[in-house]
Amino acid sequence: MSSQMAELLWAEKYRPKSLDEIVNQEEIVKRLKKFVKEKNMPHLLFVGPPGTGKTTAAHALAHDLYGENYRQYMLELNASDERGIDTIRTKVKEFARSKTPSDVPFKIVLLDEADNMTADAQQALRRLMEMYTATTRFILIANYPSKIIEPIQSRCAVFRFTPLKKEDVVARLKWICEQEGCQYDEEALAVIYELSEGDMRRAINILQAAAALGKVTVDVVYKVVGLAKPHEVREMIKLALDGRFMEARNKLRELMINYGLSGIDVIKQIHREIFSSEFKLPEDVRVLIADYAGEVQFRLVEGADDEIQLNAFLAWLTLLGKKLKAARK
Secondary structure, X not given: OOHHHHHHOHHHHXXXXXXXXXXXXXXXXXXHHHHHHHOOOOEEEEEOOOOOOHHHHHHHHHHHHHOOOHHHHEEEEEOOOOOOHHHHHHHHHHHHHOOOOOOOOOEEEEEEOHHHOOHHHHHHHHHHHHHOOOXXXXXXXXXXXXXXXXHHHOOEEEEEOOOOOHHHHHHHHHHHHHHHOOOEOHHHHHHHHHHHOOOHHHHHHHHHHHHOOOOEOHHHHHHHHOOOOHHHHHHHHHHHHOOOHHHHHHHHHHHHHHHOOOHHHHHHHHHHHHOOOOOXXXXXXXXXXXXXXXXXXXXXXXXXXXXXXXXXXXXXXXXXXXXXXXXXX
């Protein structure tokens, strides 16, 4: 990514440069600072959901170890982009032979999306880690630790990154708004957090897209992410449960046309709303709807027709509503 493009993207512009600037993940930052102080560390494995600071923490660690010019002492590779372990091996071999900084006895190889590597490629990577351990430390980044073979996990100190807390994300979004001079509603920032699910990068990207349209409001946020407003989804569900199938079906079509929603978008929003505090449903009914919504999503992922599956789901809700009414009599 060019420096000009990075400046245009707020997620890059406001990415923490040092460990002191990292939001949340206090215990992880504390341990990494100890490595910086001692100028020594093992191989590291950073695992956790997207947008929780794994890559940022790796860059901040390198920055604090080597200073502003840290990139000359860090080789960054992406397992998805590289053509195979032979390419990675060649690049690592060349990098390991280059000069190490005078005050830190090792350089860093950062391998992103390591969980996308095949088991055979990971075995070859394990041998690379053993071969160059005298002059090189590996930082592996993965979303799914179960996809990293045990021999690699056992050679690394494992750091588990968790989704960021609402107050931390909202505070960061407010700070960015102040830096950029953009107006916002408090409720809109809370909605951005809910939609980002603790993913800071996604939250900042949504904020930037919304700010480009003017004041950041709830309506604008839903517009830029291409999702229906929660109360509209709840209205559709209630119509079906009340036995008004055709009205629910018309509402579904309206939502899909107005917001350009796919079937999977709709079923995910339905799943989110049935667990919302705004929706008063008995626990056992929530469980039934969630279970059937999961079945519908599976069929949609497998390629089933959006309209047929969603209409069938609304029909099922209508029948469920009638059963619930009969049981209350």
